[in-house]
Amino acid sequence: MRVPCCEHMGQKKGPWTPEEDQILISYIRKYGHDNWRALPKQAGLLRCGKSCRLRWTNYLRPDIKRGNFSREEEENIIKLHQILGNRWSAIATRLPGRTDNEIKNFWHTHLKKKLQHIQLNNDITINACTKSFPVNLSRDLIPQNSVHAPMLPQKVNENSYSPVVKATRPPEDDHMISFQNAQGMHRKHGASLSPRDDDNSHINEDMEFWFNLFIKAGDQSQNKLEK
DNA sequence: AATGTACGCAACCGCAACGAC
DNA sequence: CGTCGTTGCGGTTGCGTACAT
Numbered sequence: 001m002r003v004p005c006c007e008h009m010g011q012k013k014g015p016w017t018p019e020e021d022q023i024l025i026s027y028i029r030k031y032g033h034d035n036w037r038a039l040p041k042q043a044g045l046l047r048c049g050k051s052c053r054l055r056w057t058n059y060l061r062p063d064i065k066r067g068n069f070s071r072e073e074e075e076n077i078i079k080l081h082q083i084l085g086n087r088w089s090a091i092a093t094r095l096p097g098r099t100d101n102e103i104k105n106f107w108h109t110h111l112k113k114k115l116q117h118i119q120l121n122n123d124i125t126i127n128a129c130t131k132s133f134p135v136n137l138s139r140d141l142i143p144q145n146s147v148h149a150p151m152l153p154q155k156v157n158e159n160s161y162s163p164v165v166k167a168t169r170p171p172e173d174d175h176m177i178s179f180q181n182a183q184g185m186h187r188k189h190g191a192s193l194s195p196r197d198d199d200n201s202h203i204n205e206d207m208e209f210w211f212n213l214f215i216k217a218g219d220q221s222q223n224k225l226e227k
Numbered sequence: 228a229a230t231g232t233a234c235g236c237a238a239c240c241g242c243a244a245c246g247a248c
Numbered sequence: 249c250g251t252c253g254t255t256g257c258g259g260t261t262g263c264g265t266a267c268a269t
Contacts, residue, residue, distance in 0.1 A: 014263090035254085036254075054237090059237075089256075089257060102236085105236055
């Protein structure tokens, strides 16, 4: 039976003090954070590793953008949520400077209500996928056959992927969208969905939008992780 | 001014995934 | 292949503050 990390005697819980923050920041600057479990002890903090990791990733990390969400960010969250569902960390990788926790909170406190309100007036259609995937909120935003992924219109010929594909959550990679063709084969991002592919002259602005939003952003975050 | 209520956000909890052994 | 330790994720909680009465 494993003991939950915060149940160790003498470990502090609750809000972090500025002093604790400072200790954590300076320790990570010096030594990094290879081992969260060992970190608090080495840094001289009376916290569990989990708490330190959370504090760092959600609050102290230098690349965090604080303050209100812009309209663009808001729209992106809505769009991403349609595709990814409650996968906040996946959404966060596509919103530079925002944390999963922040997005999750923002969703629950602002956007959820907003969408519910819109759903009440179910004749309202928005350009959810911004430009050309008009989505009726009351109908299309409700997840269908997967946990959270709404079906998008499909049109597939066997040699090419439709720009309109079904986003699924492939078991092999939690952080990347994979696209499924009519045969149900998964392809990881970048395959023939790239607007630069020879056979993809049909890919319109929308695909470029999605490409930018998911694939490029995804690659950036992936590169970041690999560094 | 005092009290009650609603809201927003930081932090916690439990679980699953993953890697090492 | 199973076990254990660690990390990351999503759901939930609870505190502080703003607002209403």
